[in-house]
Amino acid sequence: MPTLVMMHGMTGTSEMMRPFAEKVLPGGWNLLVPQAEFSHPNRGYTWWRYEGGDNPGRRILTAKELSDVDSSLLKLVNQLPDDELVLGGFSQGGAMAQELLQFDLDIKGIIAIGTRVVRPLELKSRLTEIEQNNLFWMHGESDHRVSLEAGLEIPELFEEAGWDVHRIQHHKGHMIPIEYHKNLKDWLQNL
Numbered sequence: 198m199p200t201l202v203m204m205h206g207m208t209g210t211s212e213m214m215r216p217f218a219e220k221v222l223p224g225g226w227n228l229l230v231p232q233a234e235f236s237h238p239n240r241g242y243t244w245w246r247y248e249g250g251d252n253p254g255r256r257i258l259t260a261k262e263l264s265d266v267d268s269s270l271l272k273l274v275n276q277l278p279d280d281e282l283v284l285g286g287f288s289q290g291g292a293m294a295q296e297l298l299q300f301d302l303d304i305k306g307i308i309a310i311g312t313r314v315v316r317p318l319e320l321k322s323r324l325t326e327i328e329q330n331n332l333f334w335m336h337g338e339s340d341h342r343v344s345l346e347a348g349l350e351i352p353e354l355f356e357e358a359g360w361d362v363h364r365i366q367h368h369k370g371h372m373i374p375i376e377y378h379k380n381l382k383d384w385l386q387n388l
Contacts, residue, residue: 204290
């Protein structure tokens with residue numbers, strides 16, 4: 198059976214992400230909802246810590262932030278089962294799902310919701326090396342945390358690499374609108 202790995206965003210927790218993940222999980226699939234390792238000063242956890250405060254408009258991560266990403270990746274990859282995987286997440290969690298492509302894993306699909314690419318050149322290069330697969334992408338036009346422009350880079354990179362991309366662009370902000378939960382469950386069931 199495939200395993201869905203669904204990762205929360207900044208200030209989230211695995212328990213906050215779990216109800217959504219369980220709602221979209223196809224019958225018979227396994228589920229892993231990991232938790233980030235870095236405490237956020239306001240609430241929850243974060244996959245990387247923003248230096249000098251959180252500036253959502255900034256596109257390039259600092260060396261320290263990238264070091265946090267790499268530390269989180271190593272912890273994540275050690276938690277993953279030896280199954281067919283669909284790696285997904287919201288915001289920072291979606292960025293981590295894409296970052297996990299650098300490892301030699303049995304990946305059936307990627308879910309990127311309200312997120313962006315951390316290392317675009319590295320991702321573009323990696324997508325030429327691995328098997329073409331499936332991407333579920335969703336982003337809000339009114340997202341003030343991760344701009345639509347930053348989010349659109351994701352489906353463009355995956356389409357360029359020959360992946361089958363399912364796009365949902367909605368009018369809301371930085372969220373996972375309830376009216377699209379069934380779209381994601383159907384997409385997973387059809388993989």
